[in-house]
Amino acid sequence: MMKVSTKTEYGLRCLLLLAKQEVGHEALSITQIAARERLPKQYVQQILMRLRRAGLVKSIRGTQGGFSLAKPAAEISIGAILRDLEGIPFQHTCDNFNKKNNCGHLSDCSIRPVWQMISQRLWDALDQIYLHHLIDDEATVGRTLAVEL
Amino acid sequence: MMKVSTKTEYGLRCLLLLAKQEVGHEALSITQIAARERLPKQYVQQILMRLRRAGLVKSIRGTQGGFSLAKPAAEISIGAILRDLEGIPFQHTCDNFNKKNNCGHLSDCSIRPVWQMISQRLWDALDQIYLHHLIDDEATVGRTLAVEL
């Protein structure tokens, strides 16, 4: 449970790299991004495609093409990124068990509120952190998040 | 990410069943527990063994044997249960990437505080919910958790 996949970790790192690019700078190519973050190029490609469909990055084709953020870093929340790359957690727990017909607590399950509660708390927090909060050194970001939330 | 495994879901349900047993009642056998919760018997066994080693339930062997809570339901936190059945989330994210040597942000990673923050929030919440909070109908438990946290 609650293990972050490489897809999310890599995706977040790529987005952060793009966020650190100066405004007006050319887009970064997949090759550049993968090299700078030391990640498998084709996997990065897959992830960026996904982020593009989610409207988080935009791309330009052809020579001199590449990727850049679709919106200012101050408008891209970590919650939005995680919702795209990880999907919604806890949400499906009861549904899955229902489908398999192996839950005897369909109508009244006192465990369900636990998942709902922690899910809500988690997203409340993640939706308040934006990419631009992370454009700083680790210690500073740590302090920012502690204050922010 | 953050998908609850059947191990956790089942384990929690078994514990809740045991918590609902009247004090002084005999222990419930694996067969009884599995039947009541409509779960695979041998899987339930595996889970209960794990919970026993973690000191959350105790067992009696032989005829008339079975399982019961090792402590009062008011002293068993959901956090403790999840730590046993799911392990600690987020914790290993960076470690894993370090081992594979594919993270270029070992010494200074501004993403790390995000995982640390949500991990802490999650456990803070889970450690405040106890098994006895869940011995009620869904609506009531929902209200209890909203007040409690």
Place this chain on the structure above:
DNA sequence: CGTATTGTTGACTAAAATAGTCATCTATGG
């Protein structure tokens, strides 16, 4: 024009984690 460069698509494979089973053993009450 045409070709090198870069993104786009969808299917594919390998490895790891999850979900669950099996066989064999030990203890206890009747």
Place this chain on the structure above:
DNA sequence: CCATAGATGACTATTTTAGTCAACAATACG
């Protein structure tokens, strides 16, 4: 002593994750 129930460890099947491959499409530049 035997039926009942827990104890142990290895095993298998399924699903998810992680990552690759091949063929295509657009664009800049000479």
